[in-house]
Amino acid sequence: MLGFAVRRLLTLVPLLxxxxxxxxxxxxxxxxDPALDYLRLSQLPPTDAALALxxxxxxxxxxxxxxxxxxxxxxxxxDLGRSWSTGRPVLEEVLHFLPASLQLAGTALLLVALVGxxxxxxxxxxxxxxxxxxxxxxxxxxxxLPNFWLGFLLVLLFSVQLGWLPAMGRDGPAxxxxxxxxxxxxxxxxxxxxxxxxxxxxxxxxxxxxxRARGLPRRTILGRHVVLNAMIPPLTALGLHVGELLGGAMVxxxxxAWPGLGRYALLAITxxxxxxxxxxxxxxxxxFVLCNLLVDLAYAWVDPRxxxxxxxx
Amino acid sequence: MKVRLALLLVAVLLxxxVFAPWLAPFDPxxxxxxxxxxxxxxxxxxxxDHLGRDVLSRLxxxxxxxxxxxxxxxxxxxxxxxxxxxxxxxxxxxxxxMLMRVADAFMTVPTxxxxxxxxxxxxxxxxxxxxxxxxxxxxxxxxLVRGLTLSLRARDYVAAARVAGASRLDVARRHVLPAVGGxxxxxxxxxxxxxxxxxxxxxxxxxxxxxxAAEWGIMINDARPFFRVAxxxxxxxxxxxxxxxxxxxxxxxxxxxxxxPAVQGHAH
Amino acid sequence: MSTLAIQGLCVxxxxxxxxxxVSLQLARGRVLGLxxxxxxxxxxxxxAMLGLLPPALRQTGGQVLRDGAVLAAQQVAAxxxxxxxxxxxxxxxxxxxxxxxxxxFAETLAAHGLARRAAADRAAGLxxxxxxxxxxxxxxxxAFQLSGGMLQRVMLALALCRDxxxxxxxxxxxxxxxxxxxxxxxxxxxxxxxxxxxxxxxTHDLSVIARLADxxxxxxxxxxxxxxxxxxxxxxxxxxxxxxxLRTHFALYGEATx
Numbered sequence: 001m002l003g004f005a006v007r008r009l010l011t012l013v014p015l016l017x018x019x020x021x022x023x024x025x026x027x028x029x030x031x032x033d034p035a036l037d038y039l040r041l042s043q044l045p046p047t048d049a050a051l052a053l054x055x056x057x058x059x060x061x062x063x064x065x066x067x068x069x070x071x072x073x074x075x076x077x078x079d080l081g082r083s084w085s086t087g088r089p090v091l092e093e094v095l096h097f098l099p100a101s102l103q104l105a106g107t108a109l110l111l112v113a114l115v116g117x118x119x120x121x122x123x124x125x126x127x128x129x130x131x132x133x134x135x136x137x138x139x140x141x142x143x144x145l146p147n148f149w150l151g152f153l154l155v156l157l158f159s160v161q162l163g164w165l166p167a168m169g170r171d172g173p174a175x176x177x178x179x180x181x182x183x184x185x186x187x188x189x190x191x192x193x194x195x196x197x198x199x200x201x202x203x204x205x206x207x208x209x210x211x212r213a214r215g216l217p218r219r220t221i222l223g224r225h226v227v228l229n230a231m232i233p234p235l236t237a238l239g240l241h242v243g244e245l246l247g248g249a250m251v252x253x254x255x256x257a258w259p260g261l262g263r264y265a266l267l268a269i270t271x272x273x274x275x276x277x278x279x280x281x282x283x284x285x286x287x288f289v290l291c292n293l294l295v296d297l298a299y300a301w302v303d304p305r306x307x308x309x310x311x312x313x
Numbered sequence: 314m315k316v317r318l319a320l321l322l323v324a325v326l327l328x329x330x331v332f333a334p335w336l337a338p339f340d341p342x343x344x345x346x347x348x349x350x351x352x353x354x355x356x357x358x359x360x361x362d363h364l365g366r367d368v369l370s371r372l373x374x375x376x377x378x379x380x381x382x383x384x385x386x387x388x389x390x391x392x393x394x395x396x397x398x399x400x401x402x403x404x405x406x407x408x409x410x411m412l413m414r415v416a417d418a419f420m421t422v423p424t425x426x427x428x429x430x431x432x433x434x435x436x437x438x439x440x441x442x443x444x445x446x447x448x449x450x451x452x453x454x455x456x457l458v459r460g461l462t463l464s465l466r467a468r469d470y471v472a473a474a475r476v477a478g479a480s481r482l483d484v485a486r487r488h489v490l491p492a493v494g495g496x497x498x499x500x501x502x503x504x505x506x507x508x509x510x511x512x513x514x515x516x517x518x519x520x521x522x523x524x525x526a527a528e529w530g531i532m533i534n535d536a537r538p539f540f541r542v543a544x545x546x547x548x549x550x551x552x553x554x555x556x557x558x559x560x561x562x563x564x565x566x567x568x569x570x571x572x573x574p575a576v577q578g579h580a581h
Numbered sequence: 582m583s584t585l586a587i588q589g590l591c592v593x594x595x596x597x598x599x600x601x602x603v604s605l606q607l608a609r610g611r612v613l614g615l616x617x618x619x620x621x622x623x624x625x626x627x628x629a630m631l632g633l634l635p636p637a638l639r640q641t642g643g644q645v646l647r648d649g650a651v652l653a654a655q656q657v658a659a660x661x662x663x664x665x666x667x668x669x670x671x672x673x674x675x676x677x678x679x680x681x682x683x684x685x686f687a688e689t690l691a692a693h694g695l696a697r698r699a700a701a702d703r704a705a706g707l708x709x710x711x712x713x714x715x716x717x718x719x720x721x722x723x724a725f726q727l728s729g730g731m732l733q734r735v736m737l738a739l740a741l742c743r744d745x746x747x748x749x750x751x752x753x754x755x756x757x758x759x760x761x762x763x764x765x766x767x768x769x770x771x772x773x774x775x776x777x778x779x780x781x782x783x784t785h786d787l788s789v790i791a792r793l794a795d796x797x798x799x800x801x802x803x804x805x806x807x808x809x810x811x812x813x814x815x816x817x818x819x820x821x822x823x824x825x826x827l828r829t830h831f832a833l834y835g836e837a838t839x
Binding site: 209210213217224302304308 | 743
């Protein structure tokens with residue numbers, strides 16, 4: 001398993017290079033004049049002299065390859081430049097906001113597993129009876145809900161009407177509940193449906209008959225044989241969910257004024273703050289690939305066939 | 314039956330979108346500072362927003378914007394996916410391998426992240442939103458079409474060796490095409506809802522259409538400062554999004570139940 | 582002598598009857614063969630004896646009797662593993678792919694009340710009994726790492742690890758190559774001789790019946806059409822179904838000698 005992880009990590013380096021290069025090119029070749037954006041954000045008048053000076057300072061008159069190289073060599077020294085709007089080092093700002101986003105996405109992931117998996121199991125075990133119909137109806141609704149709208153609904157209900165939870169900000173354990181629920185809902189519903197169909201699939205499998213024939217108690221059968229096997233498909237899908245949750249968290253951050261990377265990135269997008277955007281892309285790609293790797297490792301840990309390459313004797 | 318209900322809902326939605334200019338009682342952009350934040354009345358069935366614009370009209374025009382965007386995404390995804398998939402299937406070898414690696418890369422990046430990257434580089438606007446969403450979804454369709462192309466090619470060799478039997482076109486028409494056509498339809502109808510949510514979400518973030526335009530995501534964003542005073546301004550466009558996505562998802566589910574043999578076998 | 586019987590079993594799928602009024606009796610130390618063409622209801626009879634019919638099918642009649650006493654549903658369930666063991670064909674599908682063989686034994690023996698240490702010893706002993714030279718290696722393996730023949734032997738060991746009086750073997754040698762088949766059959770003979778278990782051996786292969794069975798029941802279309810001792814069956818079959826089976830068998834394998 002260590003070899004597996006190491007191999008995956010090695011593919012990370014070329015991936016980061018390609019992504020940052022492609023993004024760099026798109027940014028530079030896209031519309032707008034970087035020098036103009038820089039002056040606007042620095043609140044300097046865009047006179048011809050100022051523009052020329054800015055171009056020189058930012059190295060915009062140099063060939064693209066040289067520009068990329070200078071950014072890359074800085075990145076390798078962990079220097080991602082300074083934000084054009086705040087003047088502070090990009091890496092410092094990104095690392096400042098990243099934990100809040102990870103916390104939100106992580107909590108949402110926990111909710112997805114803790115709600116989606118058991119409810120899916122329940123729906124399967126009570127197939128075609130009312131718990132099944134109820135959970136499936138809720139899941140269907142949940143998959144159709146826009147997460148930001150759900151956020152507003154929750155605020156309306158729990159903050160404005162009932163006053164139980166804070167509407168905004170990251171301030172104490174109660175403040176993460178609504179954002180996490182809003183972020184998690186869609187993925188939880190997808191997981192619920194996946195788990196349900198996985199359990200139904202396992203319930204028809206022959207190793208269950210043999211397990212019952214050996215006289216195993218219901219609890220053991222349910223736990224080790226049904227649930228463990230049924231969890232494989234939702235677990236593999238979790239990799240996709242991690243990405244969706246990271247993205248979804250960013251949208252939800254806007255609703256709840258959650259001080260995460262999402263708001264930071266959005267501001268940079270509207271401002272066209274180049275160093276921040278470039279740094280954001282790099283860090284996001286890294287985070288995203290690492291999360292995927294963790295999920296794949298969890299999957300390999302549960303299913304021995306993956307670890308051993310599933311070669312029959 | 315499920316399919317009929319779903320088709321009905323989608324038809325209503327499309328009707329609202331297409332006929333919005335005739336159905337809407339007011340011009341969605343017409344502001345009136347005297348009529349700001351009015352509750353529902355006989356004149357304005359759903360009230361007015363913070364700039365005095367009629368909410369019902371804006372909702373109808375918003376249907377136009379959203380469904381239009383989703384329709385374009387559908388067309389682009391099918392076109393791009395088919396092109397890449399067919400090329401990979403027909404040419405095979407190195408080209409196939411490379412194209413599939415590219416497809417894999419696009420399949421793993423989550424939509425919102427890709428959109429943020431893309432729009433961050435090339436700027437905001439509905440065009441870029443549509444392109445970004447297309448880019449993050451085309452790969453699934455490419456794979457599907459590639460599979461179709463490969464199986465058609467296999468039929469080639471089989472047909473050549475066959476003594477008696479239908480022509481290749483016949484085989485394609487009767488066996489392969491319906492199967493993949495069905496799969497494409499199921500995939501697309503299930504995706505319509507996702508695309509809708511992404512378009513609305515990105516517009517909500519201010520990355521799509523610009524402010525005065527009538528689009529459900531923008532309407533929600535515009536209404537944020539007035540949330541406590543007039544929550545309906547946030548709730549109504551969101552409900553519209555919800556109902557639209559529900560309709561698409563219902564259609565997707567119904568089609569899948571009808572067309573997907575795996576589900577059919579499992580059903581009881 | 583200890584007996585296990587099923588009487589008047591009727592199973593149907595919706596309106597279609599699959600098993601009609603089947604009665605069989607197993608006795609300890611004797612092997613009852615159950616033969617017939619595919620789809621005749623043999624496997625369903627085996628499952629019904631343990632109350633393990635798939636939920637889509639209905640059991641419309643029939644009782645399980647132990648030593649002549651009728652058993653209620655919970656009592657039938659209590660038989661599983663402890664009094665009656667089950668071995669099936671295609672053993673690979675019968676194992677949980679995510680846990681080790683050792684864990685399969687541990688959980689089965691835990692149901693029997695044995696703790697870890699004792700269970701591990703018992704498992705190793707059983708694996709040695711079925712012919713494994715290195716039980717520890719097997720216990721540490723996963724199902725996908727073992728061949729079909731090895732898994733069938735492990736399955737036999739698992740079925741026997743709680744010392745049952747009876748064994749239901751549903752086509753235990755199908756899908757295996759001849760050498761492995763011979764091995765499994767020899768093991769079954771050994772188990773009957775050494776442990777005195779009563780075996781219900783379901784098969785469509787008459788040579789297996791000829792080798793192992795003391796009595797034979799022939800099933801066709803969900804009914805028992807003939808039931809008698811093995812020698813009598815081979816020498817003077819009464820029912821046309823039996824005669825057809827024998828004809829096919831001899832056509833394929835030539836005249837067999839007892």
